[in-house]
Amino acid sequence: MSVLTYKEAVAKSMRDALKNNSNTIIYGLGVTDHIGIFGTTLGLAEDFGKERVFDTPLAEESMTGFGLGAALNNIYPIHIHIRTDFMLLAMNQLVNSIAKYEYMYGGLFKIPMLIRTIIGRSWGQGAQHSQSLQAIFAHIPGLTVVMPSSSSSVLSTYQYAIKYYKAPVISLEHRILYNCSFKVNSNNHLSKENLFTSFLVRKGKDVTIVATSVMVVDAINASDFVKENGNIDAEIIDLHCISHPNVDLILKSVKKTGRLIVADTGWAAYGVCADICRIISTNAPHILKLPAIQLSMAPSPCPTAKTLENFFYPNTEDIINAIYKLTKGNKYGLSKFSDKKLPKHHYDNFRGPF
Amino acid sequence: MVEEKICEIYPTDKIQSPVHLSLGQEHHIAALVLQLQKKDQVFTTYRSHAVYLAKGGNLNKLFAELYGKSGGISKGKAGSMHLSAPEVGLMGSSAIVASPFSHALGAAYALKLIKSNHISVSITGDGSTEEGVFHECLNFAALKQLPVLFVIENNGLAVNSPIALRQAFNLGKLVRAYDIKYLRENNGMNILSISQKSKKLLNEIRRNKIPAVFEIRTYRYREHVGINEDFDKGYRNKSEFEMWHRRDPLLLRKDLVKRFKDKIAKEIISAVSYAEKSPVPNCNDLLKDIK
Numbered sequence: 248m249s250v251l252t253y254k255e256a257v258a259k260s261m262r263d264a265l266k267n268n269s270n271t272i273i274y275g276l277g278v279t280d281h282i283g284i285f286g287t288t289l290g291l292a293e294d295f296g297k298e299r300v301f302d303t304p305l306a307e308e309s310m311t312g313f314g315l316g317a318a319l320n321n322i323y324p325i326h327i328h329i330r331t332d333f334m335l336l337a338m339n340q341l342v343n344s345i346a347k348y349e350y351m352y353g354g355l356f357k358i359p360m361l362i363r364t365i366i367g368r369s370w371g372q373g374a375q376h377s378q379s380l381q382a383i384f385a386h387i388p389g390l391t392v393v394m395p396s397s398s399s400s401v402l403s404t405y406q407y408a409i410k411y412y413k414a415p416v417i418s419l420e421h422r423i424l425y426n427c428s429f430k431v432n433s434n435n436h437l438s439k440e441n442l443f444t445s446f447l448v449r450k451g452k453d454v455t456i457v458a459t460s461v462m463v464v465d466a467i468n469a470s471d472f473v474k475e476n477g478n479i480d481a482e483i484i485d486l487h488c489i490s491h492p493n494v495d496l497i498l499k500s501v502k503k504t505g506r507l508i509v510a511d512t513g514w515a516a517y518g519v520c521a522d523i524c525r526i527i528s529t530n531a532p533h534i535l536k537l538p539a540i541q542l543s544m545a546p547s548p549c550p551t552a553k554t555l556e557n558f559f560y561p562n563t564e565d566i567i568n569a570i571y572k573l574t575k576g577n578k579y580g581l582s583k584f585s586d587k588k589l590p591k592h593h594y595d596n597f598r599g600p601f
Numbered sequence: 602m603v604e605e606k607i608c609e610i611y612p613t614d615k616i617q618s619p620v621h622l623s624l625g626q627e628h629h630i631a632a633l634v635l636q637l638q639k640k641d642q643v644f645t646t647y648r649s650h651a652v653y654l655a656k657g658g659n660l661n662k663l664f665a666e667l668y669g670k671s672g673g674i675s676k677g678k679a680g681s682m683h684l685s686a687p688e689v690g691l692m693g694s695s696a697i698v699a700s701p702f703s704h705a706l707g708a709a710y711a712l713k714l715i716k717s718n719h720i721s722v723s724i725t726g727d728g729s730t731e732e733g734v735f736h737e738c739l740n741f742a743a744l745k746q747l748p749v750l751f752v753i754e755n756n757g758l759a760v761n762s763p764i765a766l767r768q769a770f771n772l773g774k775l776v777r778a779y780d781i782k783y784l785r786e787n788n789g790m791n792i793l794s795i796s797q798k799s800k801k802l803l804n805e806i807r808r809n810k811i812p813a814v815f816e817i818r819t820y821r822y823r824e825h826v827g828i829n830e831d832f833d834k835g836y837r838n839k840s841e842f843e844m845w846h847r848r849d850p851l852l853l854r855k856d857l858v859k860r861f862k863d864k865i866a867k868e869i870i871s872a873v874s875y876a877e878k879s880p881v882p883n884c885n886d887l888l889k890d891i892k
Contacts, residue, residue, distance in 0.1 A: 272714075298714055304737065306741065308734045308737060309703040309737035312700060312702070312703025312704050312706070312707065312734070313704075313706050313707035313741070314707060315703070315707055316644070316704040316707020316710070316711065317707040317711045319692055319704070319707075319711075320642075320707075320708055320711030320712060322711045324707075339700070340700065343695075344695065344697070344700055344704070350890045350891045351675065351678055351679055351683050352674075352675045352679055352683060353674070353675030353676035353678045354675075354889065354890035355674075355675060355685055355687050356685070356692070414892045491892070
């Protein structure tokens, strides 16, 4: 067992991608500058050559289509966008070409590639540097969308994508996770088992939390709190693969607990919250004892002011209150525990600017 | 002749796919594409029947694809707009007009990276040069000195919109702003000239690993999509057509056409028969080739 920050795990994945596969290239805006995508691409151009690791012009449409052309020639492209918001400039290539190429040519072509992007949050990132667009990508058949929530998830998912998964993958990494530390297995053996699914993170009988990305960490912290203060056992599912969720796992859990919280980093409407509810209501609507609780961004663009930011985002306290509401009733909440030490708020530790 | 056969069959509704015919534009395609090597990669758009055949695509599979049958190039899932023939380097046809630019760009980068002698080519219409991504691709191709040829078939129309309503720029000047080699052929019917220019240009791209743009002026005989003539619609004059048609080598060299006509006719009949006999895809095929 060792300890690795999320950022270190991503950096290791990138280095291994170049070292273990001679056909991998990594490119994107800022990939070779001194920031190195927050430390995840530092030193790579020096060690593997500037033909394989390179910076690009501000040209998301062409650089995305570029990936398709390269992928058709047995090159594995890893395209990095330092903010998810910039991917909107790449949508034509992503949706009209990359997602559809294999299908519309009847399987004649495959487009194995990885697009990494980072969800910004906090320090006033604002409306255009904080979007969490997994729902938009996951809506499109042909795109595999994943949100690794821990260092080991990063290591195994990226290795699996590059080595075995012959299709386009979009991975949304959360900026707040970057400095979080996680225990990882020293044994880096990769099995061929499909990693584009959902995972049970914690077993429990009282309430199901389906969470994405950094909300998985928040859900764990919230669950620790309610176990200690109320003896409540929460079951946590890391949705992980937004586009190809493990439906059976979700249904089995909600059948057991009857209570559902969806904690997502994006907006609720037409998003992860919406799709989990769709899965329940079209398969087994009767398993819910109470209405599901949706924890998501407020239905507005993200404001820059810190005080407004705090209202905009769901956080650990919201998860705790949701757990209490579903298990103990409406009158129960965090206010009962004003004397208790609340779970560590890694959002507060983030200092910008970027 | 293939296009004419398609026109013949189309009213029977056996081909339920929009067809963008190459009639009037096949000449420069044949002249240029035949100068390419088998493993040179071509990316084009929906008006691709001529490109497909010139690159060496299978005729039987073409007709079966138009018929939406399982024996088609893409098991019926692509139709006329998305022809491909990877075995001879036709890597796709896009219905999004400017998409092939960046695909060819990426292919050229890969070919250069693996030190291949092959090159990539995109073939698109005049409208595609208005999209921002064209500028992006010129920039990157010049920056990295990539062995890519952007062929611009200029027939003066984007669907029904004339070029005068769309472009404030001169294509040659735009391309030269990036120090990229630019060539123009004003007579798309001049097969010999295009052949020679292509051969020389391709050699240079291959040898020196440089990008280039080749603009070819041409004329679309029929409507944008479909099998009919549309001179009665008023946006263009039949006299234009007659000016181009007069120079059409298929008209001027009837002797050469006569030499091959019967053999081709037999191949087409055989292909149509293959298409007719090919099975239709069933519902199990719907969710294949998608993750």
